[in-house]
Amino acid sequence: MGKYESMRPVNEAEVCDIVRGALVASGGLSLRGGGTRGVLTGGAVLDLSGLAGVRLYEPGALTLVAGAGTPLAEVEALLAGERQRLAFEPPDLRAVLGREGVSTLGGVVAMNAAGPRRMQGGAARDHLLGVRFVDGTGAVVKSGGRVMKNVTGLDLVRLMAGSQGTLGILTEVALKVQAIPEAGVTLAGPERGALGLACLRRALGSAFDISGAAMGAFGCWVRIEGMAGSVAYRAGRLKDLLPGWEEVPADWAMVRDAPVRGAQVWRLSVIPTEAWAVAQALPGADLAFDWAGGLIWVGCDPGLDVRAAVAGRGHATMLKGELKGEARAWGDEAPGVARLMAGVKAKFDPRGVFNPGGMV
Amino acid sequence: MDMPVPDRKVLEAKPQIVARLAEILPADAVISDAEGLRVYECDALSAYRCPPLAVVLPRSTAEVSAVLAACSALGVKVVPRGAGTSLAGGSLPTEDCVVLGVARMNRVLEADYDNRFVKVQTGRTNLAVTGALDGWFYAPDPSSQLACAIAGNIAMNSGGAHCLKYGVTVNNLLGVTVVLMSGEVITLGGPWADAAGLDLLGVICGSEGQLGVVTEAWLRILPKPEGALPVMLGFGSNEVAGACVADIIRAGLLPVAIEFMDRPCIRACEAFAHAGYPDCEALLIIEVEGSPGEIAEQLGRIKAIAERHAPEVWREAASAEEAGRIWLGRKSAFGAMGNIADYMCLDGTIPVSSLPYVLRRIGEMTEAAGLAVANVFHAGDGNLHPLILYDANAPGQLEACEALGAEILKLCVEVGGCLTGEHGVGVEKRDLMAVQFSPADLEAQMRVKDVFDPGWLLNPAKVFPLGASDPRRSGRRVG
Numbered sequence: 001m002g003k004y005e006s007m008r009p010v011n012e013a014e015v016c017d018i019v020r021g022a023l024v025a026s027g028g029l030s031l032r033g034g035g036t037r038g039v040l041t042g043g044a045v046l047d048l049s050g051l052a053g054v055r056l057y058e059p060g061a062l063t064l065v066a067g068a069g070t071p072l073a074e075v076e077a078l079l080a081g082e083r084q085r086l087a088f089e090p091p092d093l094r095a096v097l098g099r100e101g102v103s104t105l106g107g108v109v110a111m112n113a114a115g116p117r118r119m120q121g122g123a124a125r126d127h128l129l130g131v132r133f134v135d136g137t138g139a140v141v142k143s144g145g146r147v148m149k150n151v152t153g154l155d156l157v158r159l160m161a162g163s164q165g166t167l168g169i170l171t172e173v174a175l176k177v178q179a180i181p182e183a184g185v186t187l188a189g190p191e192r193g194a195l196g197l198a199c200l201r202r203a204l205g206s207a208f209d210i211s212g213a214a215m216g217a218f219g220c221w222v223r224i225e226g227m228a229g230s231v232a233y234r235a236g237r238l239k240d241l242l243p244g245w246e247e248v249p250a251d252w253a254m255v256r257d258a259p260v261r262g263a264q265v266w267r268l269s270v271i272p273t274e275a276w277a278v279a280q281a282l283p284g285a286d287l288a289f290d291w292a293g294g295l296i297w298v299g300c301d302p303g304l305d306v307r308a309a310v311a312g313r314g315h316a317t318m319l320k321g322e323l324k325g326e327a328r329a330w331g332d333e334a335p336g337v338a339r340l341m342a343g344v345k346a347k348f349d350p351r352g353v354f355n356p357g358g359m360v
Numbered sequence: 361m362d363m364p365v366p367d368r369k370v371l372e373a374k375p376q377i378v379a380r381l382a383e384i385l386p387a388d389a390v391i392s393d394a395e396g397l398r399v400y401e402c403d404a405l406s407a408y409r410c411p412p413l414a415v416v417l418p419r420s421t422a423e424v425s426a427v428l429a430a431c432s433a434l435g436v437k438v439v440p441r442g443a444g445t446s447l448a449g450g451s452l453p454t455e456d457c458v459v460l461g462v463a464r465m466n467r468v469l470e471a472d473y474d475n476r477f478v479k480v481q482t483g484r485t486n487l488a489v490t491g492a493l494d495g496w497f498y499a500p501d502p503s504s505q506l507a508c509a510i511a512g513n514i515a516m517n518s519g520g521a522h523c524l525k526y527g528v529t530v531n532n533l534l535g536v537t538v539v540l541m542s543g544e545v546i547t548l549g550g551p552w553a554d555a556a557g558l559d560l561l562g563v564i565c566g567s568e569g570q571l572g573v574v575t576e577a578w579l580r581i582l583p584k585p586e587g588a589l590p591v592m593l594g595f596g597s598n599e600v601a602g603a604c605v606a607d608i609i610r611a612g613l614l615p616v617a618i619e620f621m622d623r624p625c626i627r628a629c630e631a632f633a634h635a636g637y638p639d640c641e642a643l644l645i646i647e648v649e650g651s652p653g654e655i656a657e658q659l660g661r662i663k664a665i666a667e668r669h670a671p672e673v674w675r676e677a678a679s680a681e682e683a684g685r686i687w688l689g690r691k692s693a694f695g696a697m698g699n700i701a702d703y704m705c706l707d708g709t710i711p712v713s714s715l716p717y718v719l720r721r722i723g724e725m726t727e728a729a730g731l732a733v734a735n736v737f738h739a740g741d742g743n744l745h746p747l748i749l750y751d752a753n754a755p756g757q758l759e760a761c762e763a764l765g766a767e768i769l770k771l772c773v774e775v776g777g778c779l780t781g782e783h784g785v786g787v788e789k790r791d792l793m794a795v796q797f798s799p800a801d802l803e804a805q806m807r808v809k810d811v812f813d814p815g816w817l818l819n820p821a822k823v824f825p826l827g828a829s830d831p832r833r834s835g836r837r838v839g
Contacts, residue, residue: 058711058713059610060606060607060609060610060712060713061606061609061711061712061713061742062609062712063711083612084612112554112559118553119476119553122527122531123553125559125562126527126530126531135804139800139803139804140798140800141800141801141804142797142798142801143801143804143805145776145777145778145796146711146776147709147710147711147741147742147776147777147778147781148709148712148741148742148743148781149519149523149528149709149738149741149742149743149781149782150709150778150780150781151516151517151528151566151780151781151782151783151784151785152778152779152780152785152789152793152796152797153785153793153796153797153801153802153805153823154563154566154567154570154805154808154809154823155517155530155562155563155565155566155567156563156804156805156808157562158530158559158561158562158563158565159558159559159560159562159563159808161559161562162558162559163558163559166558167558179611179612179613179614180612181612201474204476204583205473205474205476205583206583207583207584207585207586209585227654227657227658227661229653229654229657230650230653230654230657230658233651233653233654234654267554269552269553269554269555270552271475271551271552272474272475272476273474273475291553294552294553295553313552314552315552315554315555315556317554330556330557331556332556333555333556333557334546334547336544336545336546337546337547337548337556337557337560338557340546340560340811340812341557341558341560343810343811344558344560344807344808344811347807347808347810347811348804348807359557359558360557360558
């Protein structure tokens, strides 16, 4: 492996060299940003934290361009200095997964991270304006750019978001950022269970622009954000809609960061109205609901058959734990979809260098 | 603009191809006579026309599948078509292709308010999706929304005025049923947020009918806001109006829409819609949503920023009817301009911070070219629509107009922007792709098409410069 013995490239050219290099032919590369959220795959660890640095930040254009290895915390601090933020609230999963390390922008994008605001503002994919990456042949590819609307050519930006490092090595990402609203309020109600989830859906069906709707051991919560007068008005109207609900202090970072514990941790994406029925099929599990039931966090022991509980009402991804036999942490695709995915993988990474044993 | 030489063998086999399609579809779903084909010879990029070999109008996913499987077996190219409103020539036929129109597949299959989605067949028009809902709406709103189909919206990843707040099609698309060129029917995504595997749904969206034919879609819907109010701001110059937009965005205000028009466009729209537009150099239409109190709060902030730029006019819509006319004027802008001249509509996007500079440069370049330009666009997200005016009957004017258009788009790329923000590449920007993308970038995109359509039969002469796609289209390289 010659001059990159540390396997920590510090620029795109070094990434290209490594991918083209001989080491890769035997065993592949396990791509690592900060190792805080990704799936740990086979292959020699390639530490991408050296691809760091903010390249462009234009608060007036709501745009940030940075090396994929840039620490998330550094970006969040920079944005906060201009009263801005990443709207999609990337979770910090270190506590729940028992990991250490420094989360990177590339990891956030590769996992398509999203927090409680997803149902209003989308996931990382919805805020990703452009990418640069090195494909499996060592070629540099760019897609998208740094502007808000861009339909020029096939959208490889979306393809790379959530690809879990299976198609290429992200070297640079461009993200849309958001102004931090001047006010925010959380309302909490006494309802729990199916009734609590129904209250959350009722709030989401109102015109009051809900940016969080979660239920768990912490309570049953609805969040609104915006201008001070508007937040006060909407809080009042929501209290009319949901009698008995009151303003409470709320830690949404706790909701964001997977508020369950267990030997296994799962993230279920389900049809909101089916959430309670899915939960009933998971006896003894530690559960929390986000996105008005669209997201269920599950902490449980290995004995529980989580996929069987979902039963066609959504999708289950295991974030922590071991699975038996052929089962895959991220679940199975329909045969036609799996064939297309394998085809895309073969085109972008023909030697199977990236994250062997990964999602595709 | 060049198109590939038609496949002589396919042209000669027209009777057999039409006969095969007639076996698959009811008699009224196959068009092959010269008069009937002329209806489909172009889309909204009407400078280019070519009647196809045949047109099919299937009524179901199963019929779409049968048509694509048959065309695949016969080696016949297929050009998918929604409502034919593409400004980029996305559904421009070739002589040797079958046009597959989805217009007859226009039903709402399911409206689920509790889970906040609607499932529709993609031939349904954009506005008719919201029209089928009670108290809810589908957010992306291209100006052609009365006519354009969801199929085309997905193919082009369409935007619209209100996308500043609500995002474009890809941000509001939950899932699709898509038929591959082989005839295989595939489901991507669905009524829950995350599906297994790679984001192929995101790749299908904006793929310009080159990967598959989308027949059904799950769309995210939103409760209608309590109210909305547009306000008009007039300025003495384009650059000052551009600077005002940049300041509003910088201040963290996010109106649902910030639209821009310059004087030539204001006059044409006023003559068309009688919306009471002021006669000034540059006009901003800013829309905010909410209760009366919330609207007043937002307008107060916007007014404070605008006043730093000394607007000549500040006028709030006095009634719902006046608000409707203000938007009618804006959404009719292309049609209104069409009443006074032929025009070419550009769609480049730039960083909002570059607005004042780019507007000045467009003015200078247009003057140097001896042409006129009218600007109407989505200022809040930097998505420009300069309309270059020309006379199609005057020799050389179309070419001069296209040359100026190319220069303006190169300027957009130069300042960090792109060739097209919401209309798509089609044939119109196809030959400019190398300005924005390297050969490796284009190769990566074409590899994705190789996976979905190995024979390069679906809408093959679009998006990629003909020289770049030739080895694949001519079958000298499969995949």
